Amino acid sequence: MSNTKPVKVIGVQHALKQLHKINPELRRGFTKRYKDITKPVVTQAKAAFPSEPPLSRMGKPHVRLGGWDGGLVRKGVIAKINTRKGRSQEVAVFVIQQRTGWGSIFDIAGRSNADSQFVQNLMDKGYGRASRAMWPAYESNAPAVQAAVIELVADVRDTVNRNLAENGN
Numbered sequence: 001m002s003n004t005k006p007v008k009v010i011g012v013q014h015a016l017k018q019l020h021k022i023n024p025e026l027r028r029g030f031t032k033r034y035k036d037i038t039k040p041v042v043t044q045a046k047a048a049f050p051s052e053p054p055l056s057r058m059g060k061p062h063v064r065l066g067g068w069d070g071g072l073v074r075k076g077v078i079a080k081i082n083t084r085k086g087r088s089q090e091v092a093v094f095v096i097q098q099r100t101g102w103g104s105i106f107d108i109a110g111r112s113n114a115d116s117q118f119v120q121n122l123m124d125k126g127y128g129r130a131s132r133a134m135w136p137a138y139e140s141n142a143p144a145v146q147a148a149v150i151e152l153v154a155d156v157r158d159t160v161n162r163n164l165a166e167n168g169n
Contacts, residue, residue: 012093012153013083015160020083022163030156031081037148038079038096041141045096046074048133054106055121065101076100077134094149098134107133 020027035042051070053059058068076099082092098104110119110130123129138145 012156013085015156016081016083016093018160018164019156022160022167026159030152033152034081034094034149035079037145037152038094041096041137041145042077042079044140045077045098045133045137048137049073049077049103049106054125054127055118058102058106065105068102073098073100073103073106076103096134096138103133107131 016027016030019030049070051074053068053070061067077096078099079094079096082095098107106122106127108130109122110116113119114129119130122132
């Protein structure tokens with residue numbers, strides 16, 4: 001397992017919001033750069049989700065989730081920049097997430113109850129322990145992603161500072 005540490009940078013959300021006010025097109029350019037940076041993680045995570053239901057009951061329609069749809073689960077892996085204000089000060093700005101119910105369940109099942117029958121069935125089928133897709137994809141690409149995101153944050157900071165100086169703020 002690689003040793004990854006979260007990088008904490010203060011003021012990124014505010015800088016991105018200011019950049020959006022100053023130049024929305026430039027802000028979209030930074031979002032595109034972020035998605036390009038995280039493309040290897042997203043691609044690897046998508047490949048880790050099976051196309052067929054991992055367990056037979058997952059293919060049957062569920063009241064809230066429907067039936068397992070491998071294409072939809074893979075499409076649910078996205079990279080985004082979050083500038084929304086959270087309940088606390090610590091909100092992830094750069095996010096790679098699984099947005100579907102079945103995808104989240106498959107990936108994380110067993111985090112809090114590794115002894116459940118459901119988790120044991122997943123492990124017996126060869127899917128391993130939680131996290132099955134998202135975290136391993138990130139860890140294998142972490143050094144490159146972290147370095148590129150730090151560079152991206154520096155570019156955002158420099159661009160906002162330059163624009164604020166030009167506008168006399």
